[in-house]
Amino acid sequence: MLLQAQNITKTYPGADGPVDVLRGVSFDLDAGETLALTGESGSGKSTLLHLVGGLDGVSGGAIILDGLDIGTLNDAGCARLRRDKVGVIFQQFNLIPSLRVVDNIAFQSRIAGREDAARSADLADRMGLTPHLTKYPEQLSGGQQQRVAIARTLAAQPRLVLADEPTGNLDEETADNVLDLMVDLTTGSGASLLMVTHSERLAARMSRRLHLRAGRVA
């Protein structure tokens, strides 16, 4: 078992008192498995993704990733976890604007100490980014930037890919192609994919689906 989420709760302080975003969510994910995380806006999908990625701390429950309880890690430990085991594809791309596309793609693999220039070049090629390698992010369209973000994550070969609406800015055909690529590259190397999506069509292409409603598994 790669990932185990046990009775996760998450509460944020709000203007009218504490807000319970997640209310006891449990699930698990095997190595090589793909899981679609669906639900309405505000159901807690992105929050759950952030907790699994060690980007935020749980209020209750436990997340075990590759045998490691994320809740016991300090800031440096969480950073190491994200560097070594997890790759996050953000909804807003979060590229580094001052680096060229080629360096953005290689960035995470470089900080993880796993840089593989051939793999980065191959990914860029398969994502249709080769003509844009020397450009800066601001010179790309939204769809192109999203593909750079996906390539950056996959180039680092994480054990678990967490993707927040990774194809939201792509047309249907490109989205299908990119998703195929993501699934191939993650599951092909024994990694897992946890993807947040509103698209029924894309969710259907994952091996399993977890639907959240008001902070609970529906």
Place this chain on the structure above:
Amino acid sequence: MTGAVLRALLSHWWRNPLQLFTLLAGLALATALWSGVQAINSEARASYDAAAATLGEGQFDQIVASNGGPIRQETYVTLRRSGWLVSPVIEGRLNGQRIVGIDPLTAPGGLGPVQLEEGADLTGFVVGQGQLYAQAATFEALGPTDAAQIIAADAAPGTVLTDIGVAQRLLAKQGQIDRLIVAPSQPISQSALPPNLTVQAAQSGSDVGRLTDSFHLNLTAFGFLSFAVGIFIVNGAIGLAFEQRRSVVRTMRALGVPLTKLITLMCVELMAMALIAGTIGVALGYLIAATLLPDVAATLRGLYGADVAGTLQIRPAWWLSGLAIALGGTAIAATAALWKLARMPLLAAAQPRAWAMSRTGIWQAAAAIALLVTSLILGLTGTGIVAGFGLLATLLIGAALALPLILAAILSVGAKLAKGPLAQWFWADTRQQLPGLSLALMALLLAMSANVGVSTMVSSFRLTFVGFLDQVLNAELYVYTTDQAQTDTLLTIANRDAQAVLPLMSTDRTIADMPAELFSARDTQTYRDNWQFLQSVPDVWDVLAAREGVLINEQLFRRADLPLGSIITVADGVQLPVIGIYGDYGNPIGQAIITEDLFVDLYPEIQPSRFGLRLDPLGVPAMRDTLIAAGIPEANMINQAGIKAFSLDVFDRTFTVTTALNILTLAVAGFAILMSLLTLAALRVPQLAPVWALGLTRRQLGWLELTRAVLLAVLTAAVALPLGLVLAWALLAVVNVEAFGWKLPMYFFPMDYARLGLFALVAAAIAAAWPAWRLARTPPADLLKVFSNER
């Protein structure tokens, strides 16, 4: 990982070269102004130390003539024979260089050129045409001499050391001695000193160094102010850069870069930049110092008699302090930004320019009020020079912190009063730009208020000083005599040809436990007509003439706390009340005046050897000719016009450096505005694009940007004027009193302020012109990008 992260961090500067330039230039300018001042101070102090080391200045007791004139060589011989272990010294100037003659055989140990201390060729020093010891530059200025010129790198700048006989020959002062150095250990029994000689006690440390401390303190304070203005630029550049990198930092942390590593690397990055900018700054500082040093040297020589090298040496102390302050300034400027980054939650939403716009306003207001209240308390109750500078610092920083809040309040009122949508948008948009421009405006406020304050002080000082010169230099010709025969000759001629003769007698004595000079004053109409008192009893001159009181200078009044009516001892067993207090600008020590008759009775051994002669100004040349013909050397005469011109020249040179630093500080503030506007220009596009889309042309937008900058400069100038006047008051009534012992009246110079205001407006307009021109030429495609929904 380190390489990848560092590369990503540095790439920000590569993509934002203007920001990098702002940061480096701001820091370099700040360091330049600071290290320039430090270089000047360092050079001056090294000169004082060299003079003290080679000439023994301040180290030994000295015997001088009571009338300030020369001592006869026979007197020296008599003193030696009667048991005094003294060594003669003669001084004078030749081709602008200071010639000092000593007697190496009798001089106390440690005095004289290094070569002699080591037992080198003593014979060559005293025999034949002799030898001169000086720095190469000094010999260059001196020109060829018949005595051998030996270069001594450790000699005091502008000073030539030689045997007394050689010096007497070079200076044409055969048989004369200026002072006698008293050896530290003397025989048990000695004869009493003749009445026309007096002993001046040795002082700890270099006397001239202490005298000039206040001058250097003022320079340092101004250097620090300039540095503070530069640091505002650095703070702005770092704040903006860190704000723009917030999302990048968040991304890198999300991708697995530990926060500690990020902060460490950002510190390393900043420190590297600080070192680069610091090095550039130190080099610029060297240029500034080299440009200003000749004026400073002339000032110190004229004002304090201190010789300072006119050329600059690269001394480790100041360039190291320049680099240190560049590093320190960067650290101060970056601390808040780094702290915010370190505390930033990983998943917080981006809040553009929240660094400048958020709740910090409340804290800023609280800090401003606290600082201004502190300055008020210091102004009312503080004593000492540290409290004086504390008052200036809290006042300036408090006002700077209050400025954005004051401007925001004014702009809010403007927005409420505005009619029409464009005017409403303009006022509201100007208020929105305030956080991004506030640091530059603070820098402008500091520079302008410093300018108003310092120029008011200097101009007030000058007006007072001119009046003071008219008061003290009331005789048309001053003459000193070296013996009784000359005195008799002078008095015969003067009593016949002059309107009045004012003999000047004085003696050193301790008054109220402080070293002071006691002077005599003849009861003449001249004094009654010309002297202005700060405080006096009615009919003060009549009371003085009746031997019923004493006049004291302001320094004695303040330092010894001697108000009118205080009783002071003017001679053993003779006490008199203080009946008048007069301004005595430029004199470092206390002074008291009693009527001439009383002085003669109390100190019969002192004979007048200095005289002021009241003459028709047109008759001065004739009187000089008559006196010269009667055997009084021309060198013994000084005319009033010459002294006044010299004094005013010294005065004006004193403030040349201050004026130069003032202009440089204003230029730095103008640069701060330019850089702030340029860096904000990129952020402005999303704010301006909707207005453009709604119908305003790019040209109109450019003009509005220009108007906005000028408006903010006008408002800042309006705040700077009262602040500058308060600053001037603090300098005149607090710092001057503590540093020099006198309080100066404050005058206002509206035309100067108007000119400064105009200068600030022009500077702001010039600074805003380029960003406005760029905005007016922004391609529509760039404006359209704002509306793109692709992001």
